[in-house]
Amino acid sequence: MPTDVPEPVYANVVQMAVGPFDMVLDFGFRSPEEAARGQEGGYDVVARVAMSVGHAKSMLPLLAKLIAEYEDRFGQIPAPGFDDFMKG
8 A cells, every 4th residue: 555645534535437438537526505505516626536437337336345344233324315215
């Protein structure tokens, strides 16, 4: 593992763009004040991650496994809108 690992950042917003071969995820932080005012797009990008679409697809089962293990240990994670989104 490299010794010059960047400091972690907190993000509560993500915007994604996908092309034929890769995708870009812009992670951002939106303050409670901006959310209360209903400002769309009112956030600072704190990290940008680019990867191949194959890499992104490979991450899905890994994330699902980690979340399932977390929920088994600590209980269901509230995620407003998640069930509606998954229905299509």
